[in-house]
Amino acid sequence: MQTKVNYLLRLGDNALILSQQLCQLCGKGPALEEDMALTNVALDLLGQTRLWYEYAGELEGAGRDEDKLAYHRDAHDFKNCLLLEQPNGNYADTMVRQFFFDAWHYFLIVGLTRSSDARIAAIAEKSLKEVTYHLRRSGDLIVRLGDGTEVSYAKTQAAVNDLWMYSGEVFAYDAVDEAMVAEGVAPAAADLRAQWLAHVAEIFAEATLTMPPADAWMQSGGKQGRHSEHLGYILAEMQFLQRAYPGATW
Amino acid sequence: MSKEWPLWEVFIRSQHGLAHKHVGSLHAPDAEMAVNNARDVYTRRNEGVSIWVVRAADIVASSPGDKGALFEPSNSKVYRHPTFFPMPEEVKNL
Numbered sequence: 001m002q003t004k005v006n007y008l009l010r011l012g013d014n015a016l017i018l019s020q021q022l023c024q025l026c027g028k029g030p031a032l033e034e035d036m037a038l039t040n041v042a043l044d045l046l047g048q049t050r051l052w053y054e055y056a057g058e059l060e061g062a063g064r065d066e067d068k069l070a071y072h073r074d075a076h077d078f079k080n081c082l083l084l085e086q087p088n089g090n091y092a093d094t095m096v097r098q099f100f101f102d103a104w105h106y107f108l109i110v111g112l113t114r115s116s117d118a119r120i121a122a123i124a125e126k127s128l129k130e131v132t133y134h135l136r137r138s139g140d141l142i143v144r145l146g147d148g149t150e151v152s153y154a155k156t157q158a159a160v161n162d163l164w165m166y167s168g169e170v171f172a173y174d175a176v177d178e179a180m181v182a183e184g185v186a187p188a189a190a191d192l193r194a195q196w197l198a199h200v201a202e203i204f205a206e207a208t209l210t211m212p213p214a215d216a217w218m219q220s221g222g223k224q225g226r227h228s229e230h231l232g233y234i235l236a237e238m239q240f241l242q243r244a245y246p247g248a249t250w
Numbered sequence: 251m252s253k254e255w256p257l258w259e260v261f262i263r264s265q266h267g268l269a270h271k272h273v274g275s276l277h278a279p280d281a282e283m284a285v286n287n288a289r290d291v292y293t294r295r296n297e298g299v300s301i302w303v304v305r306a307a308d309i310v311a312s313s314p315g316d317k318g319a320l321f322e323p324s325n326s327k328v329y330r331h332p333t334f335f336p337m338p339e340e341v342k343n344l
Contacts, residue, residue: 031255033276033287040290137286144279 012052013080019045044130051123071242082222083166085231096159099138100167106135107195111187139203146207168218257306258284265298
């Protein structure tokens, strides 16, 4: 049971950390419409976080609700992938991070709709519309940025080169993931990776971007609680109020 | 060329709506992004909606000065208005 709780926390943590990062851009988007779109994505992800945490807390049975899980865990207890805690940077950095995540998230959620766990399948079903839209949007923007001006191309290619080493962690399955695959809860890494690579290659070709080698070395550790230096700052800001006034209701 | 994205007018038919209604406008670089943006700004992605976007520059509006000639309904001439025919129950949405 603890294995499934851990798996659910990973799903929730990914969505929460990315949502928190996108929220920092509220009011700072390159255009009003982009600003709203990014905020919408952040809200979708936050909603998904709540569903994963709620289920994880129930399964765990230790009285930790979604707020406890979000606000009363420190960095080493967070299991999000390193990609998602990378700084927002410029808009190309933000969108490349988003695109790498969305492409994985979409195929993952499609896989999870066939999960042997009915509750997980139901949450995936509910999220599918949202992640389909996220992927369409970020893919579209990658094409526009890559195949835009010389400057936008250079910035996007630089973001791709910088973030590539964080893109593979989601496919590095450990004992938790493998147990979930064996139970029919989660889709296998090889299938997801093949779908991800094919989709990224297709969008990059259209965007005139160069895709780094698929077998490049990949950074990992986030799923096991070993994070980059960025996560501590994200959590310090996110958790401040609950740390200062623990258990306060709002 | 202006650095500002062109203005688009947005029309949306809601889930149970019969016709597209003008809901507002937005700036977007092209039609595809205008539709995407309209979804984010005006619908929050409700199912069953239909969105039309059209460049504001492509809309021709009537001039307020023509009000009399275009819209004076000839209220004094009752024979011009089809108000003497009872509508059958079955005819909806007229």
